[in-house]
Amino acid sequence: MATPQLLAAGGLDYIVYDYLAEITMSIMARARARDQNRGFATDFVDAVLKPHLADIAAQGVKLISNAGGVNPQACAAAVTHLIDGVGLDLTVAVVTGDDLMADKAVFAQRGFTEMFSDQDFPDPEATASINAYLGAFPIAQALALGADIVITGRCVDSAVTLGACIDAFGWKPDEFNRLAGGSLAGHILECGPQATGGNFTDWHEVAGSLVDIGYPIAEVSADGSFVCTKPENTGGQVTVATVAEQVLYEIGDPQAYVLPDVVCDFSDIQIEQQGPNRVLVRGAVGYTAPPAYKVCATYADGFRGGQLLTFNGFNARSKAGVFADAAIARAKKQIKDQQLGDFTETSIETLGGVPENFLGSHVDNYQEVTLKIAARHPSAVGIGVLLKEITGLGLATPPGLCVFAGGRPKPSPVIRLFSFLLSKQEVSVRIHWSEDTIDHTVAPALTSEPAVPVPHTVPESPKKESGLTPVPLIRLAYGRSGDKGDKANIGIIARQSEYLPYIWTALTPEVVASCFSRFLDGRVERFLLPGIHAINFVLHDVLGGGGIASLRNDAQGKGYAQILLAQPIDLPVPLAERIT
Secondary structure (H helix, E strand, C coil): CHHHHHHCCCCCEEECCCCCHHHHHHHHHHHHHHHCCCCHHHHHHHHCCCHHHHHHHHHCCCCEEEECCCHHHHHHHHHHHHHHHHCCCCEEEEEEECEEEHHHHHHHHHCCCCCCCCHHHCCCEEEEEEEEEEEEEEHHHHHCCCCCCEECHHHHHHHCHHHHHHHCCCCCCHHHHHHHHHHHHHHHHHHHHHHHCCCCCCCHHCHHHHHHEEECEEEEEEEECCCECCCCCEEECCCCHHHHHCCCCCCCCCCCEEEECCEEEEECCCCEEEEEEEEEEEEEEEEECCCCCCCCCCEEEEEEEEEEEEEEEEEEHHHHHHHHHHHHHHHHHHHHHHCCCCCCEEEEEEEECCCCHHHHCCCCCCCEEEEEEEEEEHHHHHHHHHHHHHHHHHHHCCCEEEEECCCCCCCEEEEEEEEEEEEEHHHCEEECCCCEEECCCCCCCCCCCCCCCCCCCCCCCCCCCEEEEEEEECCCCCEEEECCCEEEEEEEEEHHHHHHHHHHHHHCHHHHHHCCCCCCCCCCCEEEEEHEEEEEECCCCCCCCHHHCCCCCCCCCCCHHHHHCCCCCEEHHHHHHHHC
């Protein structure tokens, strides 16, 4: 949907596509292991290029994509074959160097440890992928060489946009504020319609137009500021709130957002509505680029499996609990008898409650719930035992069990993430086009120490007043949450600047930790973004391993903002009355 919509808008110089996440990389690595010609985003070839190549060529718009995944050369070969088949004159360039799998044994011998947990390097034989997060300058170099389509492997998500900006404006490696602005534009664009009303707190404002929601467009200026907009006559909306939510999506310290090309400070940016569906973003600050790339490895760590079932009737939640406990107990007995060893983790979650058609009725304690039973085990056989027992126990269950599925689920590999830092000088980045290959030279690290941002003055605590009343946070703020490995962040943006002191006072790290105590194993950090009246919380060790290593229903923290937005905030009665 995005490509025809953006091409129809016209006037674009570049279209960028971001396909990759840590989970995606592990899936692509498994695909490449089965077939050496796979391991890239086939949708980029079949759904983006094949139907639209003629229009792309006619408009002269350049395409940049990390669709190469773990096999960018194979992706480029498929794209070139497609172009040749229709007789168009388009040049394809490939950026390589991110794939470091050949060095897995060396990394293990050198004793690299995980940058967040200090865990030892995984067994090289269990490692599925190792990729450095490359930056934007190789992309810009490929464009400068005349590429119409640039395909990369793993790079930071914003690099596809920043590379276009560097190509367009000739930004240098030491123009840090401009690089930070281009990176922020990329950060806002990277999740498509999440900047135009998707995943928006006030979802009801766009509910009627999600079918044809518009994809975001950044009109970037040479100074790094930009206007975020969308094609005319498309759904959704571009407002200060929709853009601000995306600014906070999946970030940590907003004064130290580390990228290969620049360390960004987004804490004091300004976001201004300039007209319908036009929002100006400016004020990003940049600092010296880091000397190392972040590298992420994925590795196999046993198997997981589970099943979703539903129970209805009186005391359905209790029924589900009895069934789940019995299924786990039966499976544990079986794997013990077979000397398979115990499950490394089990998870039981019961979701739901009173159905809508029973709300407010005289029927007491009637429920409809979804039960999730899941476990991890070193072997697929162990998980298979659990899945078999869940099915078999269906004949001995409390009443009200319903299953909407076809066949028994199968065990799947647990893929974990391992992150570490590697000097840029140890990574050979190359650009390939036609029959030529050139090395990309990383800009030398600056000898001066990078500037350290000054912490912002925290909002002054409101004067204690006797006449206070609780108001749900959602009436005072917007919220957006996301994940990075086993960490989650929750961005909270005050709807009015006057609300921020009350929110800051109420939502201490301790309060947030208590709110998420059933999930949280680590600490909570709190950061201030005074420019947009916002707070960012980072919750460590809160996703049960994160990604496809987790057994949680919400393994990526996507619903965490909704939990926090339900928290009460004490306000003076006169202020509360103005809000309600």
